Amino acid sequence: MTTTADAARFGGRVGLVTGAGSGLGRDVALRLAREGARLVLLDRNAEALAAVARDCPGAESVVGDVAVAADVARAAAALDRLGPARLLVTAAGILGPTVPLPEVSEAEWDRLFAINVKGTWLALKHVVPRMEAAGGGAIVTFASGAGLVGNPVFPAYSASKGAVVMMTRSLVAGHTAKGIRANIVCPGPIETPMLRDSFAQAGDGAAAREDYTRARNPMGRFGTPAEVAETVLFLLSDAASYVNGVAMPVDGGRLA
Numbered sequence: 001m002t003t004t005a006d007a008a009r010f011g012g013r014v015g016l017v018t019g020a021g022s023g024l025g026r027d028v029a030l031r032l033a034r035e036g037a038r039l040v041l042l043d044r045n046a047e048a049l050a051a052v053a054r055d056c057p058g059a060e061s062v063v064g065d066v067a068v069a070a071d072v073a074r075a076a077a078a079l080d081r082l083g084p085a086r087l088l089v090t091a092a093g094i095l096g097p098t099v100p101l102p103e104v105s106e107a108e109w110d111r112l113f114a115i116n117v118k119g120t121w122l123a124l125k126h127v128v129p130r131m132e133a134a135g136g137g138a139i140v141t142f143a144s145g146a147g148l149v150g151n152p153v154f155p156a157y158s159a160s161k162g163a164v165v166m167m168t169r170s171l172v173a174g175h176t177a178k179g180i181r182a183n184i185v186c187p188g189p190i191e192t193p194m195l196r197d198s199f200a201q202a203g204d205g206a207a208a209r210e211d212y213t214r215a216r217n218p219m220g221r222f223g224t225p226a227e228v229a230e231t232v233l234f235l236l237s238d239a240a241s242y243v244n245g246v247a248m249p250v251d252g253g254r255l256a
């Protein structure tokens, strides 16, 4: 149920959520909308996006690829129709191949970095100037625990998420004075289609990979999209007004 207090937290604020069609981006978008934000939702999966948009009053949907500059520009134009941009969440991402670094193909590497790194940069490129013109705003980018420490199971993904961490920190170093506040969320294993894909890629070893991932977490379980989304909303909110440039694990203590 939406209360007046809920609606006030992001009431009237305009923002872009990439990867809004599934998993963590979906949960963030639904919660932001419930608390009053007016959103542009970007995802390459038209059907999934339409289902989320139905539950986000006043949202504009843009079906597109975050790695394609023209698609991100369309999302930015949609933002202009809604009002001054104040919020950005870059959740679109892929896992890529779960093989050792030398076995990653050039095409897989390029696609992974196009989506996870260039896709994040394109969103910043288009939204940050708009936020600055609006007097400032709050950003959360999506890295991963694998962006903070090396990962032997998905090393290329780990490299791409490390880049997201440093891109966001560099943004903080250069743009805080212009009213931009940016933080990075670094989830551990969260129950979404991407986590299931990471296990499925192990083929016959899927159950063993799942057991191993669960067992090495101090909480002995996977996180939920809600647990990540609540952290993202806090980081976007005025309650986090002095939290800037933080790469925050939401991982049950996996990196403790």
Ligand SMILES: NC(=O)c1ccc[n+]([C@@H]2O[C@H](COP(=O)([O-])OP(=O)(O)OC[C@H]3O[C@@H](n4cnc5c(N)ncnc54)[C@H](O)[C@@H]3O)[C@@H](O)[C@H]2O)c1
Binding pocket: 018, 019, 020, 021, 022, 023, 024, 025, 042, 043, 044, 045, 048, 064, 065, 066, 067, 090, 091, 092, 093, 094, 095, 115, 119, 142, 143, 144, 145, 186, 187, 188, 189, 190, 191, 192, 193, 194, 195
């Ligand atoms: N689930 C986890 O365990 C976990 C852990 C750490 C980090 N993350 C990160 O969280 C973010 C969300 O992951 P998730 O688990 O919700 O995944 P997910 O696969 O459930 O959702 C990702 C969404 O992004 C969209 N997307 C992918 N590539 C796109 C592109 N090129 N253009 C536009 N949209 C695109 C997909 O269509 C999908 O709707 C990702 O950046 C991921 O790397 C997830």
